[in-house]
Amino acid sequence: MNLLYYKKKNNLICTLSLIGLALLNSCATKPPHETGHFKTPNLLELVKLDSSIHLDIKYATSNNFAGRQVYKEARAFLQLPAAEALVNANKDLKPFGYGLLIFDGYRPWSVTKMFWDITSKENKKFVANPKEGSKHNRGCAIDLSLYEIASGKEVEMTGQYDEMSERSYPGYTGGTAEQRKMRDLLRRIMEANDFTVYDYEWWHFDYKDWKSYGIENIQFSEIK
Numbered sequence: 001m002n003l004l005y006y007k008k009k010n011n012l013i014c015t016l017s018l019i020g021l022a023l024l025n026s027c028a029t030k031p032p033h034e035t036g037h038f039k040t041p042n043l044l045e046l047v048k049l050d051s052s053i054h055l056d057i058k059y060a061t062s063n064n065f066a067g068r069q070v071y072k073e074a075r076a077f078l079q080l081p082a083a084e085a086l087v088n089a090n091k092d093l094k095p096f097g098y099g100l101l102i103f104d105g106y107r108p109w110s111v112t113k114m115f116w117d118i119t120s121k122e123n124k125k126f127v128a129n130p131k132e133g134s135k136h137n138r139g140c141a142i143d144l145s146l147y148e149i150a151s152g153k154e155v156e157m158t159g160q161y162d163e164m165s166e167r168s169y170p171g172y173t174g175g176t177a178e179q180r181k182m183r184d185l186l187r188r189i190m191e192a193n194d195f196t197v198y199d200y201e202w203w204h205f206d207y208k209d210w211k212s213y214g215i216e217n218i219q220f221s222e223i224k
């Protein structure tokens with residue numbers, strides 16, 4: 001074997017190995033392995049606990065940032081304590097004339113992985129890294145807005161759900177005073193019920209005990 005041939009062959013092997021590694025990385029289809037003790041999952045369907053909680057599950061339609069239907073069923077679930085806290089938040093809103101409008105709750109890990117893969121580098125702060133999983137995967141995060149009880153209509157906020165712009169930030173100072181007032185009312189009521197808003201999304205809230213639950217990847221139809 002002459003030297004030139006040997007070098008070429010070596011380069012080819014290196015290139016093939018790199019491609020193989022990249023493929024392995026991008027094709028990881030399993031949730032990350034987690035160590036530690038987690039509570040037994042107990043995902044509850046929100047509308048079964050309180051029928052005055054309204055749903056607008058965008059991922060069950062093609063009207064979402066992925067541009068395709070992600071869920072087969074328009075349903076929303078949270079782990080029991082988070083679900084109970086949410087029902088309480090909905091009750092707290094009633095005297096103001098508003099109710100909760102849910103966009104998404106528990107989300108299988110495979111969906112988080114898909115969102116990550118289709119999102120550009122500069123917008124990655126709006127999606128969770130599948131290596132760590134999302135708090136949605138733990139059944140302890142909720143995406144939501146408000147509806148007006150009198151009209152049943154969605155309340156206007158400073159930005160749209162999943163907009164991926166500075167209008168999504170809970171501290172955004174633009175928009176109208178009324179929009180900011182509504183956004184801040186949602187936040188105040190959720191915080192009073194043990195949820196914390198995400199720094200980049202006015203609609204995303206994490207329940208305080210999210211660390212107690214592991215990452216799940218079951219589909220809605222598999223939830224008992």
Ligand SMILES: [Zn+2]
Pocket residue numbers: 136141142143203204205
């Ligand atoms: Zn979210």
